[in-house]
Amino acid sequence: MAICVVGHSNPDTDSVTAAIALAALMNAQGKEAKACMQIAADNLNPESTTVLKRFGLAAPELLEDAGGKEIALVDFSDLAQGPANLDKAEIVAVVDHHKIGDITTNNPILFRAEPVGCTGTVLNKMFKDAGVAIPKDVAGGMLSAILSDTVNFKSPTCTEDDKVAVSELKGVAGVDDTDELFMEMLKAKSSVDGVPAKDLLFRDYKDFDMNGNKVGVGQLELATLDQVADIRADLMKAMEQVKADGRHSVLLMLTDVVKEGTDLVVLSDDPALIEKAFDSKLDGSSMWIPGMMSRKKQTVPNLQNAFGC
Amino acid sequence: MAICVVGHSNPDTDSVTAAIALAALMNAQGKEAKACMQIAADNLNPESTTVLKRFGLAAPELLEDAGGKEIALVDFSDLAQGPANLDKAEIVAVVDHHKIGDITTNNPILFRAEPVGCTGTVLNKMFKDAGVAIPKDVAGGMLSAILSDTVNFKSPTCTEDDKVAVSELKGVAGVDDTDELFMEMLKAKSSVDGVPAKDLLFRDYKDFDMNGNKVGVGQLELATLDQVADIRADLMKAMEQVKADGRHSVLLMLTDVVKEGTDLVVLSDDPALIEKAFDSKLDGSSMWIPGMMSRKKQTVPNLQNAFGC
Numbered sequence: 001m002a003i004c005v006v007g008h009s010n011p012d013t014d015s016v017t018a019a020i021a022l023a024a025l026m027n028a029q030g031k032e033a034k035a036c037m038q039i040a041a042d043n044l045n046p047e048s049t050t051v052l053k054r055f056g057l058a059a060p061e062l063l064e065d066a067g068g069k070e071i072a073l074v075d076f077s078d079l080a081q082g083p084a085n086l087d088k089a090e091i092v093a094v095v096d097h098h099k100i101g102d103i104t105t106n107n108p109i110l111f112r113a114e115p116v117g118c119t120g121t122v123l124n125k126m127f128k129d130a131g132v133a134i135p136k137d138v139a140g141g142m143l144s145a146i147l148s149d150t151v152n153f154k155s156p157t158c159t160e161d162d163k164v165a166v167s168e169l170k171g172v173a174g175v176d177d178t179d180e181l182f183m184e185m186l187k188a189k190s191s192v193d194g195v196p197a198k199d200l201l202f203r204d205y206k207d208f209d210m211n212g213n214k215v216g217v218g219q220l221e222l223a224t225l226d227q228v229a230d231i232r233a234d235l236m237k238a239m240e241q242v243k244a245d246g247r248h249s250v251l252l253m254l255t256d257v258v259k260e261g262t263d264l265v266v267l268s269d270d271p272a273l274i275e276k277a278f279d280s281k282l283d284g285s286s287m288w289i290p291g292m293m294s295r296k297k298q299t300v301p302n303l304q305n306a307f308g309c
Numbered sequence: 310m311a312i313c314v315v316g317h318s319n320p321d322t323d324s325v326t327a328a329i330a331l332a333a334l335m336n337a338q339g340k341e342a343k344a345c346m347q348i349a350a351d352n353l354n355p356e357s358t359t360v361l362k363r364f365g366l367a368a369p370e371l372l373e374d375a376g377g378k379e380i381a382l383v384d385f386s387d388l389a390q391g392p393a394n395l396d397k398a399e400i401v402a403v404v405d406h407h408k409i410g411d412i413t414t415n416n417p418i419l420f421r422a423e424p425v426g427c428t429g430t431v432l433n434k435m436f437k438d439a440g441v442a443i444p445k446d447v448a449g450g451m452l453s454a455i456l457s458d459t460v461n462f463k464s465p466t467c468t469e470d471d472k473v474a475v476s477e478l479k480g481v482a483g484v485d486d487t488d489e490l491f492m493e494m495l496k497a498k499s500s501v502d503g504v505p506a507k508d509l510l511f512r513d514y515k516d517f518d519m520n521g522n523k524v525g526v527g528q529l530e531l532a533t534l535d536q537v538a539d540i541r542a543d544l545m546k547a548m549e550q551v552k553a554d555g556r557h558s559v560l561l562m563l564t565d566v567v568k569e570g571t572d573l574v575v576l577s578d579d580p581a582l583i584e585k586a587f588d589s590k591l592d593g594s595s596m597w598i599p600g601m602m603s604r605k606k607q608t609v610p611n612l613q614n615a616f617g618c
Contacts, residue, residue, distance in 0.1 A: 111420055
């Protein structure tokens with residue numbers, strides 16, 4: 001039975017392309033593996049769909065239930081972000097660049113997480129260490145993921161290792177102009193035309209357990225905040241629906257990639273706690289946080305501190 | 310404040326030398342770090358003492374309380390095997406070769422575990438990846454750890470990667486005959502002359518949580534079972550004392566390194582469960598399990614299955 005390589009729920013480009021890349025590496029090393037994701041290809045976000053199409057990569061297949069399967073995780077190590085019955089699966093490998101989650105195993109496995117901007121950067125090292133050449137299409141996916149996760153090197157999560165990986169992968173993938181690739185992704189990703197507000201909220205959304213409180217944080221990366229000016233009321237309505245389902249807070253990061261900051265929309269049982277987390281004051285339902293680009297490195301750690309995690 | 314690099318409680322040669330090696334690597338990379346261990350040098354096991362002396366390495370310094378410190382873990386990732394207040398420390402790195410434990414972090418860190426025979430093997434790769442030359446004395450420690458953990462390549466945990474690491478490290482360390490080094494360690498390690506039974510039980514001992522039951526497993530590696538023939542009653546008495554302190558079972562693996570098997574001494578609230586775990590029958594208080602060499606890869610997984618973990 002092939003190992004299923006799968007990223008986190010609501011997969012972003014890194015989760016999708018890292019699953020493809022790790023499956024390719026395992027196959028090259030004689031281990032049968034296939035790339036999977038927790039949604040059907042039809043539901044994949046526009047950025048990832050654009051990337052797959054540009055580099056001619058097949059979408060990972062749907063994996064809904066991990067029970068009884070051999071699973072490799074990419075881009076996460078928290079049970080809550082995995083497919084159903086992940087606790088009844090045999091986890092055989094983890095490759096990640098996030099905080100260390102609550103996954104445990106009964107046997108020694110490969111677990112490689114590094115504090116870099118993207119799982120693709122870690123995977124690029126693993127291909128090199130294993131002496132396995134990266135297929136051109138796979139390199140294109142990994143390259144796109146690094147540009148996406150590091151917001152074209154602007155995110156505070158971006159490291160020297162990510163830049164080295166991009167310079168290596170662009171040659172393999174045959175991409176001369178990475179700025180052009182990034183803008184193509186940004187254009188696809190930030191398009192809101194005709195998309196229902198709830199789909200926008202869930203475009204890149206994660207739930208976290210904060211000291212017993214369920215807190216959801218979505219992020220929309222935009223070329224300009226003007227893109228959402230006319231749909232703010234609809235977004236707030238979608239957040240209210242999601243919050244009503246047992247959540248203490250629902251936050252939506254409207255991140256202006258060009259101005260390098262985030263308009264943080266807040267719906268919370270305790271707005272003062274959220275204000276304290278970011279040392280800022282709400283103006284109506286949102287507050288502008290200059291420099292805030294990364295949910296993982298900025299938003300979530302500040303929330304965890306405020307919630308006393 | 311320097312990062313404290315520390316191995317598991319009751320440190321073996323891998324925990325001791327891996328702390329030294331990772332601290333050296335971090336220092337070479339401009340991060341201030343020092344090797345630590347959870348016991349004073351006077352209490353270090355005879356094998357590790359012999360290794361430190363042979364290669365002129367200083368013993369890691371005592372670290373009893375991790376609270377508020379920056380800590381790097383080597384050779385374990387379970388909170389229970391760490392120093393006091395590890396949950397109040399900032400864990401900044403993990404390098405290991407065991408099952409994935411319950412450590413979690415609030416921030417992305419380096420977490421590198423591989424299913425190989427020894428942490429020293431993983432560290433050897435990390436030095437190579439970083440382009441840092443391993444100091445001769447540190448290489449001697451890492452080499453010794455791999456020979457010890459893999460029982461001179463005989464353990465089922467031994468992988469091709471471990472053999473490659475040994476062939477590289479012996480050159481750096483200036484060791485021509487690794488069999489001679491292994492026998493020097495075995496001689497030091499298996500000596501029981503004049504050592505109190507309780508100290509023998511704790512020479513390489515770990516507690517595990519098995520589905521809510523506290524189970525202790527010690528291991529004594531011996532050149533021959535004759536070495537303990539006269540002190541079996543004393544060992545049993547020591548096990549009884551340890552078991553009385555809230556444990557469901559206490560097991561002592563008397564491993565004959567030459568015959569490649571283990572006489573498993575069992576003290577348990579449910580001896581039939583332990584017999585079932587190893588598909589064998591107790592003859593008095595112990596049973597001979599041919600081929601059993603590794604607590605991590607053989608004894609603990611079988612126990613976990615039997616306890617329904």
